[in-house]
Each structure stands twice: as structure tokens, then as C-alpha cells.
Amino acid sequence: MPMSALAPQPSSDPVAAFTACHDRIRRFLDGLSRIAELPDLADPRVPEAAAQAHRYFAEGLPLHAADEDDSLAPRLRRVVPESGQLLDELAADHRAIDAVLATLLSILQAAADGRPVSHASLRADVTRLRALLLPHIAREEEVLFPLCAALSPSDRLEIGRELMSRRR
Numbered sequence: 001m002p003m004s005a006l007a008p009q010p011s012s013d014p015v016a017a018f019t020a021c022h023d024r025i026r027r028f029l030d031g032l033s034r035i036a037e038l039p040d041l042a043d044p045r046v047p048e049a050a051a052q053a054h055r056y057f058a059e060g061l062p063l064h065a066a067d068e069d070d071s072l073a074p075r076l077r078r079v080v081p082e083s084g085q086l087l088d089e090l091a092a093d094h095r096a097i098d099a100v101l102a103t104l105l106s107i108l109q110a111a112a113d114g115r116p117v118s119h120a121s122l123r124a125d126v127t128r129l130r131a132l133l134l135p136h137i138a139r140e141e142e143v144l145f146p147l148c149a150a151l152s153p154s155d156r157l158e159i160g161r162e163l164m165s166r167r168r
């Protein structure tokens, strides 16, 4: 069997790929909440949990936003021109989410390093992030993803290729 037969193939179903990312987002948000709700951040499980959360929100989540803003949105704008305002609002959400992450990531890094962090600040940032991200991904699932039915097979394949190359 040639090696190329074993190489990962790009997904031809961007909605399935995006939905899997949303499941991951919900899981990592729940993980963040579990850290934030611990009675004491001196808990020995905190550094590893904070390091995992930091890795996902510093690396995984921005890739997902780029998938939507740079791979999906331009193609959707072409085939569903009336999606423009929705796509602008979702991109603005991504920037608002980045702004919360800027402070949350520094708290998570400190917690991962075993440095003291403000429990109140961590709780506040986790609450803010959940309040932005959960309605955002729900809106994408309810309003954005159904519009993807209008994408051509070649658009879907190109989106799948871009998602893969973003993760090389």
C-alpha cells in the first residue's frame, strides 16, 4: 500500500470539522470552570490543568477562529452575500474573545508555572469568556452552519485542505 493512502485526508465536510471544534471548546470551557471553582488554587492538580487549558486557548482556539474567518467566511460571502453582516458580527466576537484571553492566558501561565494568581481575577475572566464563547458557538451552530449547505463540493474540499495545512 503506498504511504499516501495512509496520509490524513482533508475533510470534505467543514461543518463536521467545525462542530468537533465546538465540542472541544465546550470541554475546555468546562475544564476552566472546574479550575476556577476549586476552593483553593494551591490544589496540586492546578498547574497541569492550567497548562492544558493554556495550550488549548493559546493555540487551538485561534486556529478555529482562523478557520472560520479566513477559510469559511470569504467563500460563504461569495455564495451567500446576505451572510455578510452575520460574518462581520462573528468576526467581531472573535476579537472580543481574544481581548478576554489576553488576560486569562497570563493568569493560566502563572498558575501553570506554580506562581500565585488572583482567584477572583481567574473566576472573573472565566465567567467573561464563557459569556462570550457559549452564545457565539451556539449562534454559529444555529445560524451560520446551516448556510454552509450552499457551499460547492470544491469549496468544501478547499476549506478542508486549509484546515489541515493550518495544523501542520
Ligand SMILES: [Fe+2]
Binding pocket: 065, 068, 090, 094, 136, 140
Ligand atoms: Fe467563531
Ligand SMILES: [Fe+2]
Binding pocket: 018, 022, 064, 068, 137, 140
Ligand atoms: Fe466556531
